[in-house]
Structure formats: structure tokens, C-alpha cells
Amino acid sequence: MSNPKGNKYNLSAARGDKHFQNMKELQESGICFMCPEHLRDYSNNRIEFETEHWIITPNAYPYKNTILHLLLIPKRHVKTMSDLSAKERLNFSEAIIEVEKRHKLDSYSLGMRNGDFRYNGGSVEHLHAHIIVGERDPKKFEKVRFKVSSLPES
16 A cells, blocks of 8 residues: 555644644655665754664654654665565664663653554654653653554545
């Protein structure tokens, strides 16, 4: 299943005006900013580290109420886990463990949407995972919301 319009970005999933404008500009450019040839040059990204098959970067538009929000992005443009090779899937686990070590994480959430982003709430066609740590200060605490479904715009 793919987006019949060929869009790489789901503008309805934007979190705020700045995110929307950024996604709209990227859509008009026709590039996928998550593909390595663009990711390394994309001004919003600050690559934290790389593994053989994955790039780890802070989310330029982190979810509200997070104290850490990282993206794990495969170096190949794929849309679902089944598109990944066995080595890429194994390396995904290794990347998560490396994030745990580097950030000394004692608790976090892992989220990933697969396939047609018109239905799963994702904002970018390129498969990626989120490692999220919510706010822990009781005075600031609010739940983090991770959208996992949507209906396409008509």
C-alpha cells in the first residue's frame, strides 16, 4: 500500500505551524530528508551517532512533554520492517541498546509506525522509530501522546 499522490510527507500529521511549513517545503522539494544523502545535509538534524544500518538523531520537532526524543532511521528508504534485511533488523536492536547506554536510560518508550502513513498517523514515508522519555518532574508532568492511527484526508 502506498500513498497514491506520491507524497513523502503527511501534512495532516504536522505538530504545529513551523513543522507544517517545514514538511510542506520538503514535500515541494521532492526529497526525503531521512534518506542519508539528504539527512546529513538537512539543517534540522544533528546526527548523534550511526550504526552500520541506522542513523540516530534527536527529533527536530519533539513531542510535547518529552525530555528525550530520538529518531532511529534506517539508512535505506523503506516503509515497513518487512522491507529490512535480517542484518538491518538485528542492527536495529543493537542501535537501541547503544542509545540505552549512551543516555543511561532506566526507562523509555519505543514507537514505530509501519506502512502507509495515511492510516498510521506518521508524518514521513520513510520508516523510523522513536525513543521517547517523558517528563519526570511532577510539577511539569503531562502524558506524552504518540499518534498511531489516522484517516486520510478526502
